[in-house]
Amino acid sequence: MIYGDYHIHSTYSKDAISTIEENITSAINKGLKEIAISDHNYFHGYGIKFGDRAKINAEIERLRTKCNIRVLKSAEANLIDQTGLIDLSHEEQKNLDIVVLGYHKSYAKARWLTKFVPHIRMRRNNPKTIAKNTQAYITALTNNKINIVAHIGYGAPVNTVEIAKFCKEHNIFLELNGRKNCIPDDEMREVINTGVQFILNSDAHNYERVGDVRLGLTIMEKYNIPEWQIANLNKLPDFTKRC
Ligand SMILES: [Zn+2]
Ligand SMILES: [Zn+2]
Numbered sequence: 562m563i564y565g566d567y568h569i570h571s572t573y574s575k576d577a578i579s580t581i582e583e584n585i586t587s588a589i590n591k592g593l594k595e596i597a598i599s600d601h602n603y604f605h606g607y608g609i610k611f612g613d614r615a616k617i618n619a620e621i622e623r624l625r626t627k628c629n630i631r632v633l634k635s636a637e638a639n640l641i642d643q644t645g646l647i648d649l650s651h652e653e654q655k656n657l658d659i660v661v662l663g664y665h666k667s668y669a670k671a672r673w674l675t676k677f678v679p680h681i682r683m684r685r686n687n688p689k690t691i692a693k694n695t696q697a698y699i700t701a702l703t704n705n706k707i708n709i710v711a712h713i714g715y716g717a718p719v720n721t722v723e724i725a726k727f728c729k730e731h732n733i734f735l736e737l738n739g740r741k742n743c744i745p746d747d748e749m750r751e752v753i754n755t756g757v758q759f760i761l762n763s764d765a766h767n768y769e770r771v772g773d774v775r776l777g778l779t780i781m782e783k784y785n786i787p788e789w790q791i792a793n794l795n796k797l798p799d800f801t802k803r804c
Contacts (some may be wrong), residue, residue, distance in 0.1 A: 562592070562794075562795065563593070563598075563761050563772065563774055563793050563794055563795060564593065564594045564595060564771045564793050564794075564795065564797045565593060565595035565596060565631075565797055565798065566593055566596050566597075566653055566736070566761075566762055566765070567586050567595075567596070567597040567599065567608055567633070567659065567661065567709060567760060567762050567773070567793070567794045567798075568597070568599050568661055568711060568736065568739075568762035568763060568764045568765075568794075569584050569588075569596055569597065569599060569763065569764075569765045569771055570598075570599065570600055570637075570645065570648065570764070570765065570786055571584055571597055571598055571600055571608045571617070571775065572599065572616065572764045572776055573600045573610075573613050573616075574600040574601045574604075574605075574608065574609065574766070575601075575607035575608070575615050575657065575719065576601075576607035576766055577589075577607075577765075577766040577767065577768075577779060578707055578766065578767045579672050579681050579765075579767045579768035581598055581617070581620055581621060581624060582624055582683060582762040582770050583768040584596070584765070584768050585600065585624060585628055585630060585632060586768070587768035587771040588630055588771050588772060589628060589629070589630050589771040590683050591771060592630075593630060593771070593772050594630065594631065594632075594797065595631040595657055595797055596632055596771070597632075597633035597634075597635035597658065597661075598621060598633070598634070598635055599631065599635040599636060599661045600613075600617060600637065601637050601639070601665075601667065601762025602614075602636050602637060602638045602639055602648045602649050603639075603648045604639040604641055604668055604669055605639050605648075605665050605668060605669065606636075606665075606667035606669055606693075607667060608639070608669060612678065612712060613642065614653055614656075614732050614767075615656075616654055617634070618634050618657075619632050620680050621633075622634075625790050626736060632744040633657075633658035633659055634656065634657045634659075634670070635657055635658060635659045635660065636649055636653070636657055636660055636661065636663055637661045637662075637663050637711060638660055638661065638663070638705070638707070639662075639663065639664065639665055639668070640662060640663070640664040640698065640701055641668075641680060641718070641790070642680050642697065643694065643696070643697045643743050643782065644684060644697065644700065645695045645696070645697045645698070645699070645701040645703075645704065646701070647662065647701050647705055649705070651705070652771070653703060654706050657663075658800070659708040659709065659800050660701070660705065660708055660709075661705060661707070661709045661710075661711050661736075662698075662701060662705070662706045662707045662709070662710055662711065663693075663711035663715070663761045663775060664683065664711075664715065664717045665710055665715075665716055666716045666803070667685065668680060675698075675741070677764065678776065679776070682713070683697070683716070683717040684716060684717060684718075684744045686718045690717075690718065691718050691719060691720055692720070693716050693722050694718060694719045695719045695720040695724060696718045697717075697775030698710070698713075698719060698727075699724070701725070702727060702728070702731065702733060706803065707733060708733060708734060708790035708803055709733065709734045709735075709760055709762070710724065710733060710734070710735050711736045711738060711762070711764070712738040712740075712741055712743055713736070713737060713743065713744060714737060714740075714744055714745065715738075715741055715743040715762050720748075720751050721745070721748045722751045722752055722755065723750055725751075725755040725757040726755050726757075726792070727751040728755075728757045728758075729755050729756050731755040732803050732804055733803060734757075734759065734798060735752070735757050735758070735759050735760070735761050736759070736760050736761075736762050737761050737762070737774070737776070737777030737780050737781065737791075738759070738762060738764050738774070738776070738777065739761070739762060739763040739764045739765070739770065739773050739776050739777060740761055740763075740764045740776065741776075742776060742777075742780050746804060749780075749784050750784065751755075753790070754787055756790070757790075758790060758798070759777075759781075759786060759790055759792065760776035760791070760792045760793050760798060761777040761778065761781075761791060761793055761794065762774065765787035770787050
C-alpha cells in the first residue's frame, strides 16, 4: 500500500470540494501516514486567491498538531511559459515542506493574460514546441526547489525521457497521477530505464479520492515498474535528498 499521498486539493482550489480537515480525516481513515495539501497556485484558473497561501499554511499548522498523521505544506505550482517561469515565489517556497509542479491548460485570465500569451503556444504538438517545453521544465526545476513533477506531458507535450533523466539526477519524483497518465506509450520504457523514482499520487479534488492511486498502480503493473522505483509504496519518500 502507499504510505503517503502528496497531491491533494482542498476547497482553497476552486475546483475542489473538501476542506483540509476533511481530507486529513479521510487520509487517517485510509491508513495513510503522510499527506501533502497541494492546492493550485495563483496562475491556475481554479487557483487559490492572492493572500491565501499564508492562510493555508496557518490552517495546516493548526490542524497538524491535533492529528497523528504528518501533514505537509505544499503547493501545485504552475509552469507558466516557455522561459520556465512558475507562479510560486522563492519566498513562498521557503515556507513550504515540498513543492509540486504542473502545467495546466486552465489559467487565470484577467491578471495574467496580456503578459503570458506565449503560454498558449506550449500546447502545440511539434518538435520545436516539444524542445522548448522540455527546456522550460528543466529551467523551472533548476531555478526552484521542486520535489514532484505532476502529470508530465499533460497539456504541453515534452520529451519525458529528458525530464526523467533530470529528475533522477536531482532526486525529484516523477508522479504517476491518479486521474491521468500522459507519458506516451513509446516513451514509458525509456523513462523507467532512467532509474527515476516515481511517486503515486491521487490528485484528489474531494476527500473520497484521497489515497486513490489505482490508475498509477495499473500503469505500474502494465509496464512492470519494480517496487523499489516507487517512492511511496510500502515506504515513505525522502524529500531531503533533493539536490
Ligand atoms: Zn495538476
Ligand atoms: Zn492537482
